[in-house]
Amino acid sequence: xxxxxxxxxxxxxxxxxxDWYGSWKxxxxxxxxxxRVPPGLYxxxxxxxxxxxxxxxxxxxxLDLLRSELAGHDAWIMVLDTKGINVWCAAGKGTFGTAxxxxxxxxxxxxxxxxxxxxxxxxxxxxxxxxxxxxDQSGWRITYGPxxxxxxxxxxxxGRKATPEMxxxxxxxxxxxVLVPTELAVSxxxxxxxxxxxxxxxxxxxxxxxVHQIQAVGSxxxxxxxxxxxxxxxxxxxxxxxxPGPAFSLKGAFVGLxxxxxxxxxxxxxxxxxxxxxxxxxxLLMVPAVASFLTMNYTGSxxxxxxxxxxxxxxxxxxxxxxxxxxxxxxWVVGRFI
Amino acid sequence: MFGLRxxxxxxxxxxxxxxxxxxxxxxxxxxxxVFEIVEKRAKIIDRDACMECGACAMNCPExxxxxxxxxxxxxxxxxxxxxxxxxxxxxxxxxxxC
Numbered sequence: 001x002x003x004x005x006x007x008x009x010x011x012x013x014x015x016x017x018x019d020w021y022g023s024w025k026x027x028x029x030x031x032x033x034x035x036r037v038p039p040g041l042y043x044x045x046x047x048x049x050x051x052x053x054x055x056x057x058x059x060x061x062x063l064d065l066l067r068s069e070l071a072g073h074d075a076w077i078m079v080l081d082t083k084g085i086n087v088w089c090a091a092g093k094g095t096f097g098t099a100x101x102x103x104x105x106x107x108x109x110x111x112x113x114x115x116x117x118x119x120x121x122x123x124x125x126x127x128x129x130x131x132x133x134x135x136d137q138s139g140w141r142i143t144y145g146p147x148x149x150x151x152x153x154x155x156x157x158x159g160r161k162a163t164p165e166m167x168x169x170x171x172x173x174x175x176x177x178v179l180v181p182t183e184l185a186v187s188x189x190x191x192x193x194x195x196x197x198x199x200x201x202x203x204x205x206x207x208x209x210x211v212h213q214i215q216a217v218g219s220x221x222x223x224x225x226x227x228x229x230x231x232x233x234x235x236x237x238x239x240x241x242x243x244p245g246p247a248f249s250l251k252g253a254f255v256g257l258x259x260x261x262x263x264x265x266x267x268x269x270x271x272x273x274x275x276x277x278x279x280x281x282x283x284l285l286m287v288p289a290v291a292s293f294l295t296m297n298y299t300g301s302x303x304x305x306x307x308x309x310x311x312x313x314x315x316x317x318x319x320x321x322x323x324x325x326x327x328x329x330x331x332w333v334v335g336r337f338i
Numbered sequence: 339m340f341g342l343r344x345x346x347x348x349x350x351x352x353x354x355x356x357x358x359x360x361x362x363x364x365x366x367x368x369x370x371x372v373f374e375i376v377e378k379r380a381k382i383i384d385r386d387a388c389m390e391c392g393a394c395a396m397n398c399p400e401x402x403x404x405x406x407x408x409x410x411x412x413x414x415x416x417x418x419x420x421x422x423x424x425x426x427x428x429x430x431x432x433x434x435x436c
Contacts, residue, residue, distance in 0.1 A: 089427065092391065092409055126367035126393035127407075144366050162366075169369035171342055241341045248412075300411025300427065304370065306390040307408035307415075307425060309345040314412055 001043050005109045010043045011063070013071035019064050026061065027178060029185035035060045036084035041108040042067075045074035049115040052156065054145070055101065056122065057082040057090050065149045073153070076114065080104050091128030098130050102138045110140075120145045120160070123167060171303045173238070179301050180234050187233045187294055194290075195225055204336045217336070220273050227263060228287040231255040232294025237301070248305070249317035252295025256288035278335030285328030289321045296321075349388040350406040355379050357402035364394040364403060 001010050026032045039058050044067055053076045056062050063079060080100050082090035090096035101119075105111075121129060123144045131142040146155045146166035155162050202217035203209045236243060236255040243251035264280045266272045274280040296317055299305040351372070360378040370387040373380050373394070380402070392407025408414075409427050418425040 091393075093427070123367060124369065124393075126397050127391045128396070130396045131363065132397065132399040147369060164371065167366065167369065168371060244340065246344050246346075296412045300409065300413050302410075304342055304387070304389050305344050305410030306349055306388060307410045308348040308350055308390060308406065310410045310412055310415055312345055312348050314415060 005112045027181045039079045039081035042077040044070045047074040057087045059086045069149045088124040097128035123147045169303045183233045191229045206337045224283045227259040228290035231259045232291030236295040237298045247313045249292045249296040253288040253292035256291025260287035282328045282332035285324045289324035346386045351388045352404045354402045357400045363397045367393040
């Protein structure tokens, strides 16, 4: 659309199937770091010099979430250059920050487009932006909007006031579920490396190295590794509040142990899948260790863990994970020769 | 033990109530309702809910808040330990992480 400073691109408030497909792909960590929009000023609807200015990151899903809430409304959207990272993560790194904000206001000549001097930032941008510093240095006043774009219209209707609930970050089941694909995709490379190692070792036996054995021992090893992978990267994250904790490593170990027990318990009833109790027992150590490690890494995806807490947790969890995994591998290898 | 609460008694958040001017910015930016305004001054009402994101300290015009801010992420701690830096989710070597 035309403005005093020339043409400004207009974005639609309605998401297309291509937008949904793009979001689905990045959830599986496909091209996640390349999912960007060019920084700059955009129009939604037919904004005037009095319309509100909303600020967001240049991760395409951030812009999509924002614009899809604005159907039937007129506003300016100023997209900061956050290197394709979402608002909260970028604010943590400082790229969604005071300096970039002030610089971007200048570059898009915002003062020539609107007559007011108010910006609405997502609340989670506050980790990187100092509102009083921006006002001191540029004269622009910042109002922090709600955490979720879904509350934006209610926030605007209420005279730019957020309710306490709009200011809270929660981590409900749905949010934990949508993160599962990313978690699985990111952890899959560990799974691949470990699986290859176990397949190679599966040939070991008291009669020497046998390719024949790889199939039998390798496939049940793979089953146990997959159990650990899904327990730690999918089940524990989804069941998070209902697992014993508060340490994530404990939650993961709990699900891992349960998964291993369920599979191994078949052997107690009669001839099962394992050669000997040593092999079965080794997995009771290895599966919880791997699951514990994966769930511990989920602290980064969660919305409520502090750095101090993570450090404290790792102080006891990492030695326990390494210990259990090491003993497990030794017992497993010994089991190959008995 | 259950629920979405993390470890207790570990958070580095400190508030100097003498410096506070009651502007409410900390209440506005905190994602976990750690603060409340009591008699025109900020008060920490739920310290253990703090995730050390640093938004309050960043937006306190009086400098009344101090917190050792950082990412509460085990992967970041490991990456930092390997590189000999502070915890970082800046994974130049790993384009797939946050």
